[in-house]
Structures are given as C-alpha cells and as structure tokens.
Amino acid sequence: MNTHKFYYDLDLTMKPVDGVLTFDERGQICSRIGGNELLSISAENINEVAVLPGVGCGLLLSKMKDGSEILLCRFTMSYMRAAGEFSKVVNFYVQTKQYAAPDEEERPVCEKCSRPLVEGMSVCIFCYNRIGVLKRALQLMRPFAGKIIPAELFMTVSSVLYLLVPLFSRIIIDEHLRPMKGTFQQLLLLAGAMFLARALGEVIFILSSRVFNEASIQYANHLRNLAYEKIQKLSLGSLSKRTPGDLIRRVMEDTTTVKEFISDGGRWAVEQTIIFLVVFIILLLTNYKLTLLVFLPVPVVSIALSRFWRFIHIRYERQWRKNSKCQGILHDIIKGIRTVKSFGKEDMEIEKFAKATRELAEVSSDNETLWARLFPSLTFFTGIGEFLVLYYGGYRILDGTLSFGVLVQFTMYITYIYAPLRWFVSFPRWLADAMTSMVKIFEILDEEPDIKSIPEPKNVPLAGKIAFEGVTFGYKSYEPVLRDINLEIKPGEMIGIVGRSGAGKSTMINLLMRLYDPVQGRIRINGIDIRDMSPEYLHENIGVVFQDTFLFAGTIYDNIAYGKPGATPAEVIAAAKAANAHDFIMQTADGYNTIIGESGHSISGGERQRLAIARAIIKNPSILILDEATSSLDVETESIIQDSLNRIVQGRTTIAIAHRLSTLKNADRLIVLENGRIAESGTHVELLKKRGIYYRLVMAQRQTSRLAESG
Amino acid sequence: METARKVSESSLTLAIDIGILDLKKAEFYETPGGFTGLRYEGKDYDRIILRRALPIGHPMEYISVADKDNKEIGIIRSLAELSEEQYAIVAAELESRYYSPTVHEIKSVKDKLGYVYMELVIGRDGAKYAKNCAVKDVSRNIRMLDDDRLAIFDVDGNRYIIQSLSGLDKKSLKRLEPYLF
Numbered sequence: 001m002n003t004h005k006f007y008y009d010l011d012l013t014m015k016p017v018d019g020v021l022t023f024d025e026r027g028q029i030c031s032r033i034g035g036n037e038l039l040s041i042s043a044e045n046i047n048e049v050a051v052l053p054g055v056g057c058g059l060l061l062s063k064m065k066d067g068s069e070i071l072l073c074r075f076t077m078s079y080m081r082a083a084g085e086f087s088k089v090v091n092f093y094v095q096t097k098q099y100a101a102p103d104e105e106e107r108p109v110c111e112k113c114s115r116p117l118v119e120g121m122s123v124c125i126f127c128y129n130r131i132g133v134l135k136r137a138l139q140l141m142r143p144f145a146g147k148i149i150p151a152e153l154f155m156t157v158s159s160v161l162y163l164l165v166p167l168f169s170r171i172i173i174d175e176h177l178r179p180m181k182g183t184f185q186q187l188l189l190l191a192g193a194m195f196l197a198r199a200l201g202e203v204i205f206i207l208s209s210r211v212f213n214e215a216s217i218q219y220a221n222h223l224r225n226l227a228y229e230k231i232q233k234l235s236l237g238s239l240s241k242r243t244p245g246d247l248i249r250r251v252m253e254d255t256t257t258v259k260e261f262i263s264d265g266g267r268w269a270v271e272q273t274i275i276f277l278v279v280f281i282i283l284l285l286t287n288y289k290l291t292l293l294v295f296l297p298v299p300v301v302s303i304a305l306s307r308f309w310r311f312i313h314i315r316y317e318r319q320w321r322k323n324s325k326c327q328g329i330l331h332d333i334i335k336g337i338r339t340v341k342s343f344g345k346e347d348m349e350i351e352k353f354a355k356a357t358r359e360l361a362e363v364s365s366d367n368e369t370l371w372a373r374l375f376p377s378l379t380f381f382t383g384i385g386e387f388l389v390l391y392y393g394g395y396r397i398l399d400g401t402l403s404f405g406v407l408v409q410f411t412m413y414i415t416y417i418y419a420p421l422r423w424f425v426s427f428p429r430w431l432a433d434a435m436t437s438m439v440k441i442f443e444i445l446d447e448e449p450d451i452k453s454i455p456e457p458k459n460v461p462l463a464g465k466i467a468f469e470g471v472t473f474g475y476k477s478y479e480p481v482l483r484d485i486n487l488e489i490k491p492g493e494m495i496g497i498v499g500r501s502g503a504g505k506s507t508m509i510n511l512l513m514r515l516y517d518p519v520q521g522r523i524r525i526n527g528i529d530i531r532d533m534s535p536e537y538l539h540e541n542i543g544v545v546f547q548d549t550f551l552f553a554g555t556i557y558d559n560i561a562y563g564k565p566g567a568t569p570a571e572v573i574a575a576a577k578a579a580n581a582h583d584f585i586m587q588t589a590d591g592y593n594t595i596i597g598e599s600g601h602s603i604s605g606g607e608r609q610r611l612a613i614a615r616a617i618i619k620n621p622s623i624l625i626l627d628e629a630t631s632s633l634d635v636e637t638e639s640i641i642q643d644s645l646n647r648i649v650q651g652r653t654t655i656a657i658a659h660r661l662s663t664l665k666n667a668d669r670l671i672v673l674e675n676g677r678i679a680e681s682g683t684h685v686e687l688l689k690k691r692g693i694y695y696r697l698v699m700a701q702r703q704t705s706r707l708a709e710s711g
Numbered sequence: 712m713e714t715a716r717k718v719s720e721s722s723l724t725l726a727i728d729i730g731i732l733d734l735k736k737a738e739f740y741e742t743p744g745g746f747t748g749l750r751y752e753g754k755d756y757d758r759i760i761l762r763r764a765l766p767i768g769h770p771m772e773y774i775s776v777a778d779k780d781n782k783e784i785g786i787i788r789s790l791a792e793l794s795e796e797q798y799a800i801v802a803a804e805l806e807s808r809y810y811s812p813t814v815h816e817i818k819s820v821k822d823k824l825g826y827v828y829m830e831l832v833i834g835r836d837g838a839k840y841a842k843n844c845a846v847k848d849v850s851r852n853i854r855m856l857d858d859d860r861l862a863i864f865d866v867d868g869n870r871y872i873i874q875s876l877s878g879l880d881k882k883s884l885k886r887l888e889p890y891l892f
Contacts, residue, residue, distance in 0.1 A: 012745060014807050016840050055766070056870040057810035061744075069758055069779075071745030076810060077868035118826055118845040118866050125823040125845065314889040321850060436824045 001025055002099060006086035008075040010057065021060065021073050023090050025099040029062070031073055041070065049090040051083045051479065058083060078116070084476060092520065095484065122443055133438050137258065140223065147215035152267060154208035156274050161201035163278055166412035168194045174405030213263055220259030227251045227444050234444075235451035236515040240475070250444055254437035261434035269427065272420040279416045287402065290410055293392050294417060297384045302421055308378060309426050315367050322360040329356050386414050451514060457534040462541045462622040463491055464526030466512070466653060471521035473511055481507045483676045485521070494654040496664030498697060499673035505657045508673070509625050512655070514538055525623075543621030547628035549612040553597030556585055559611055560592075563618040575618035580644040581610035606637035613641065617648050624649060626656040630663055638663065661698055670694065732776065732785035734792050739800045747804040749776060751784060759784070761804050767856050774805065811870040814863065815839055817883035820890070826866070827853075827890060833871055844869060849890045861891075 006021040011033060019033040027043035047063045049072070058080050060072040075083060092100045108117045110124035118125055141148065172190050176183075228251050231239065239247065283291040333340060333349050340349050389410050396402035466489040474480040482504045489495050497505045510516055512523060514530050522529045530538060543563070551559050560575055561567040567575075572592065576582040584607050588594040596603055596611075603611075609629060616624065626645065630638040638660070646666060658664050670687055672680035672694045680692050687694035738750040739759075746758040756778045764773035764786070774787040790798055818830035818841070827846045832839055844865035846852050852864040861873040873879060879887070 010810070012807075013803075014810060014835065015838065054808040054810065056868070057807070059807075061746075069742075069744045069746065074807065077865075080868065115843075118847075121824070121826075123824075125826050125828060128824070317889065432822070439824050 004089045006082050008073045008079055010074040019073055027093055043093050046094055049087040051087050137438050141219055144215040144219050147211050151208040151212035152270060154204050156271050158201040158204035159271050159275050161197045164197045165194055166409045170405035170409040173408055174403045178404055216259050216263035220255050223255040223441055224251055227441055230444050234449050237450055250440050254440050257437035258434055265430045275416055279413050283413055286406055293388045294385050319363045319367055322363050326356045326360050329353050451535055453534045458528045458532045459537040460526045460528050462525050467524045469522050471518045473518045481676050491653055492651055494649055494667045496667035496670045497657045498670055503673040504676045505673055506627055509627055513542055541621055542623045543616035544625040545612045545616045545629040547631050549608045551596055551608060555593050555595055557592040560614045560618055563615045567618055575614040578617055578648055579610045579613035580640055581614050606633050609641055624652045624654045628657055631659055661701055730785040731788050739797050811872045814871045814873045817886045820886040853890045
C-alpha cells in the first residue's frame, strides 16, 4: 500500500523524539512515536491539513469538518519543507479523493555521506568533488590557454634564471677568488653572466606577466558573463531563493576570487613548486648532508607558520569586521541624516560612532602590538636553517672538507626554500576560498530553470479567454497563498482584484505572467496552457505596471522604448501621449532625451508612473496588468493617470489590483480574494448589494475618506 | 528628565489603549485537540496564538494573545500576574511556539564553502543531544543577544542559544571564538 511518510523530531511537549506521521492511499493519517500509535484520523473527516510556523519550530494541524482542530505533530525548522509536502499530499486527497504519488525525496541528501544538503546548496559542502571543480574551472579556461600556458612557462623560466645567480657566486668564489688565480676578464665575464641572467629574468617576467594578467582578466570576464547570462534566464522563483546581494557577490566577487587565484595563487603554486624542486635537486647534487640540514627544520617551521597565520588571520578578521561595522554605522547615519537631525539625535549618533571606532582602535592596536611582538620571533625562527648550515658548513670548511663557495651557495639558496614556505602554508586557505567561489559560480551555471520553455511552444494570440482552473500555489510549499482558484476572464474584459494585504492578489498576476508555475491546476489563455507557450512570448504580449516603478538610469526615450526595442520616435511619443506623459516630458529642457535615474533629472512619483504606463503599452499588449499602479499617488495625480488608463484599457483584457476601491469603479467585474480563495465576484453594484466582504471594505474606505475630509 | 519621560509615557499609554487583558476575566485552557484556548469576556477562542513582544529582554512580559485568524485579543502585561495553574498553561504554549534549545557544547566547527558547519550538543529541560547545523553569513547569524548570551541561527531557520558565553567550556569557546565579533 502506498504510504507517504513525514518524520518529525519533537513530541507535543517539545522533547526530541523520532516520530513518524503517515498518510496512506486509503486516506488514513497516523502518528507514531516508537511503536506507539498516538492518533489515527481518516481524511474523510478532514477539511484541510495546515502547517503553522512558530519560532524555530512548527506544527501540523488538521482542520476537521466539524470545526474542531487537532494537533498532528510538532517539529524543528529542519523538517518544515517535508511538513509542507505532507500537507500538500493530504490536501490533494481531500480535494480530489485521489492519492498523489509522494515526492521521492523529502529533503535532498548527499549520495555519498547521507548528510542533508544545506538549504540553498545543490552540492554537499563536505563531499563535493574538488578535483572535478578545479578541472571544470580549467576547462572553462581553455579559450585563454593559448596565452596562459606559454606565459606561465616563461615566468617559470625567468624564476629559474634567478636560480643561476648562487651557482655563479660559487664558481666565482671557489674557482677564481679563493685560489687567487682568476683574471679580471674572467670575473667580468661571470659577473656579466650573472647580470644577464637577472636582467633577462626580469624582462621575461615583465612581458609574460602582462600577457598572463590580460588572459586572466579575460577569463574572469568570461565567467562573469556566463553567470550573468544564466541569472537573466533563471525564473523569479529560483532567483528569490537568493538575496540580490548573494547574486551580485556571485557575479562580481566570486569571479574576481577565481581570477585572483588563477593569476596569483595558481601561478605561484606552479612557479614555487618548480623552484623548490630545482633548488632541492641542485643542493642535493652539491652536498647531500648539508641539504638534509637545510631541510631538517622545514616540517617544524611549516607547522609553526601554519599556526601563526591561523592565529593572525582570526585576529585580522575581527579587525575587518569591526571596520565594516564602523562603515555600516557611517553609511546608515549619513543616509538617514535628515531623520537624525529632525529628532535632534546628533549627540547620540556621535557617541554610537565613537564607541564603534573606539572598539576598532582597540582591536587594531592589539593586533599591531601582537604583530610587532610575533613577527621578529617568526623571522628568527625561519632563520634556524641558516644557523645550522652556517655552523655545520663552517665546521666543514675549517675541517677542509667543504669549499667556501658551496657554503655561500647554500646560504643563498636557503632563502629560496624558506621564503615560499610562508606562502605554501597559506595556500590551502587560498585554495579553499577559490573552491568556494568556483562552486558558487558553477551552482548558478548548473541551476535548471524551473520555468522551462517546451521545444515546440504553442504561441497562440493572447487576445482570448483567460482561465484559471483549480490553481493552487504557495511561494513556500507549506504556506499556500492561493487555493483552488477558478476564474474565467473574457477577452476585452476589465477585472478588478480586491482583498486585504496578503490575500494573494499579486500572486494571481505573477502566475498569469508565468513568473512562477502553479503547484496544482493550470492557467489557460485562448484554450492553451501557458506552460505550453514560451515565457518570452507571453511576457512580450503582457503589459504590466507595478506600484514600485523601476526606471533604469538612462533617457526617458530609452525607458519608454525598453518595452519595445527598436521602437520609432513616433511610437514612443504615441505611448507617452496615451499615458499622459508627453506634456511633462516636453516641459524638460532635453525632452525625450532627458536623463533620469539616480544622477539624472528628478521626476515625481506620478511622472514615474506615467512613464511606466507608456513603457507597458508601447508594445501594444493584448493583456494589461495594473498592480497597484496608482496606489502611491495623490487623488489628483491618480485621476490624471486613471484618465489615460481608461483610454488604454479599451479593447484589451485588463487585470487591475487596487487598494483604493474607487480606482476600480470602471471594472466590468470585481473579484474579492480572502485567504487565498475567491470569496466574492460580481460588479461593484452587485457586490455592494451582497453586503459581504467587498461592502465592508468600501464602507471602511468611505469612513476613512470622510474622516480625511472632515480633518 | 526621568520624570518628564514618565509623564509623557503615561500620557501616551492613557491616550492609546494597548489592550492589556484583564486577567481576572481570562481563563486559559487546553483544548482536546492539543492547543491552548481562552475564555475572555464571554467569548470562547478555541485556538489562540501567543507571541512575545520582547522575546529577548522580557520573554515573560508583554505577550500578545491572538485568535486563530491572527486578530489580537489583547496583551498579557506579565505572566507573573497569572495564577500558578494558568501560568503553567500559558508558559507551556509559549515554550512550544518559541523553540530555541540551549547549546551546552560545541564539538567541532568547520568552514566549508562559505558555510560554518557546527556539531553541537544541545538540550532543553535537562536532556542533551547532538545536533549538526550549517550557518551562513556568520556575522548576521551568530550574534550576541546581550553581554553574555549568544544566538546561532542555522540555514534551516533553527535557533540555538548559548545562555552564558563565559560559562561555556574552554574548548567550545575556542572553537567559536573566530566567529564572535
């Protein structure tokens, strides 16, 4: 027998338990903890199962047909999504008497370690394939490999050229100076060779690093563009899972981190490893005993350095946080300076900032003191190898078993061994940061858009009937916003949607615009499910005006033509005229070329709204959506805009949402939403006669406007 | 200054009724369905929702009582004003709405892909058990509630409280230290 299970983790008194709630295909809900059955209810007696979120926990409750409510179970937030799925399965059965096959996975878990995947991540943070990630980053680098690989090779050659200097030094000392038999010409030749090796190394380095940097910047741009393109293609549902800040970080900061790793970290990794190996081989071939002495302290020094950097890193991270707290306060206060001044709170704000800067100064001073104390000891510590070599080498020279030149060569090479150590110990952190950024970029690139275009879309004309058929939807699976919406809108009809805040008005139009897909049911236009049309076609043919109009930085002309790229000047002016925007545009010095946006010409709320209307209608849409388009405006401005809207809506199917009910007086039909359901429907007069929710809303608004008038 | 503040405060509370419940007329009870109900001024509310107005500073004062449609019935000024039996019912309802177990020990802290993954020993009412959680954006989600109390918010929306940072064992504190700012 098919059974949908929901495992919960708290008992009714909030103690941790391993409980399970089951729902089987006979429509029976059972709750068990261990072997004990706590309750058993038949879905026949249920109206609805709902999830009630608390703070850090939630509960499932069953609303019974007799009006009573029964607590089914409690759980922590980790089980919230699964609880939503459970309620969906039961509610579907209650509505349709059909048992829906339960989703296979309640919560995605890592296939390897079985840990649940962290919310918002599609890969396991413990088991992700590091080599695979690196490989992919390198594969994406392929178009730039023609520059990067030769540049890297040349840079390594330049580093190896530097390594010749100690060799030359040894030859000069041992073969010419110590035996006192060298000629001036020979010395000049060797010194010249040393000079040439260094100079050539520098020239090669400058040229190749230029090429390398160019290629790595191009690579970062390539990654940035890929991520940005993908973000544009993702649905609003996918995007709203992440904050704008998170997305911006992925496009800008993460790509920069990867670029820096490639251009600095990766490059140094290759170079320093080669230098390390070359020096090791040269030293080993010259004198293996001395070489062992050089390398003897390396493990100890590495561990000490690693600890030191971790300790310092934590301290500087704290300093960085304190610094950003100061910046945050400053940013906040300067932005809100008008409020601070009007409340006379300057002294309070001065004290607040002073406290933050005091804390920053304390942490910075502590860190500087610590650094001043620790750094000399660290330098001393890393020099231990040098002391050992000098002691043993000196002893062997006095013994006559080692040449002076070899000792000089060893002491010079020591810096090549110890200097990169500091870098090597911080490499894992560097690599981890780059990995984090790479995984985050790839996550975006790999995300499957949940609003998909089908291969052969049926893009029928939208000037037909719109039908919502049993539409249920929630932004979170456990919180349905719309429930079983059934509505038919005739072509050319103007529908007004009213209801309290959160009733689901905007959600209805979000679904019509296919910014999200319904969880249950479907929306058809002209008989075709909108999921069978391409989203681009749908968006091109629906004009929309929101309450919070967003105008892009640019000219008025560009903002209106945004709705139809390539629009002719006549079309732009016609749209502006229809939206009653032309007159105010012509009052500005630059007319349609006036720049608006943050640093441009400032325009009023009413003017912005009229530009938004012009932008929506320039594409001559079959369906026009007005989502609180005039709510934030005063009555006078609203009437000007309403005037233009009345002209525009003629012959188009229009769906308008408005809090101010007078805005909708011309609607052919009004739909009243209450708790996600259609509670009433009819004309203004019909609904007033009904004396229901709409009547109460109208009366409440009349009272408010009367109060306003008498005030 | 203090007097002036009191005068203005009292005049404001006189002018605006914040809806303090008359607890003599209130009777909280447990419903057969497992919820908390309220009989108040002749009305029977069969499932009430309790919310703390000041959950951090005054968890047992200024408790908003709403009906199941989220309409506020009134405010309990202080739970201390309730009888012992009534207190137990209201406190239990609050405990089941606000779930933030205490962190007793931090077993390990790992930085992975921008998340801080913690193995905690948490508990409530004497019982202790292990819980693993992932925290994102640590500067926001690991934060001091007051001088000594700290809250950890994980990616799922769970919250854990360290009741006394100074009372935490040395190893746990050392593991947490990099994330305390």
